[in-house]
Amino acid sequence: MVAPDSALSDARLAPPAELAAGLRRLLPDWTVTWLDATASTNADLQQYLRRGGAGPALLGSHEQTSGRGRAGRPWRTRAGDALLFSCGWQADIPPARLPPLSLVAGVAACEALSGLLGSGTQGALALKWPNDVQWNTAKLAGILVETVAVPASGRMGLILGIGINLRGAAALSRALDREVADWAQTGAAGDPARLAAAVARSWHDAIARYAAEGFGPFQAWFARWDALFGLPVRVVDNGRILFEGTARGVDEGGKLLVQTADGTRAVTVGDISVRTAET
Structure with missing residues (x-):
């Protein structure tokens, strides 16, 4: 989705190399890549995992030209107005247990963002089933979870992608004729590297717990954020x-x-x- 409105903020993310360097300091055990533009960060990580990459890997881009939302819907935003990245790694989760992963990813993202927002965010920050992150009932971020076959026997490649609106919500709301939120509206610090690293770590920890314990713990956590x-x-x-x-x-x-x-x-x-x- 793109808002054809010149009123969108001219502020931009740090250059890709600088943003990637900051993320590598925060995620020293991860493979980190950040690009000026790509078709889809999820698709890029699919190729990485198909070639035998084990991860964890984080791949972000200032712009996605063929980004996708749920059900394959096209998704676009102006470069610099959203934080667009995907995380991927090989996981030991059988196919029958894949359906709840979207909710696991949504809950984990809310937990990560709430840690950056501080106390009093519950109610303002919420999760609209299955995995749309909201701020005061307006969409702040969307998540797309996908899987891919990998060379390792008995394992699967897991990709979790997210787009977090950083700025420009007012113009985007007018363009879409529905309310959209952005991170600037939360009043929290907006360091993109900290945002991305917090979500990445939360996702990795949550998937490991889901693989070990199932959806039980997340059913209660979902209730905390249920919009x-x-x-x-x-x-x-x-x-x-x-x-x-x-x-x-x-x-x-x-x-x-x-x-x-x-x-x-x-x-x-x-x-x-x-x-x-x-x-």
């Missing part, structure tokens, strides 16, 4: 309303629970989007 609990929602697929009800958290597999007139229904992670009924 939808108790709200009237519509479950929509390709513009068609499937059903309506009240959001009631997630089950042990990460499915969204919706209380309807006919009972509780579970929504799986996929092309289905969930929106408050008032919108």
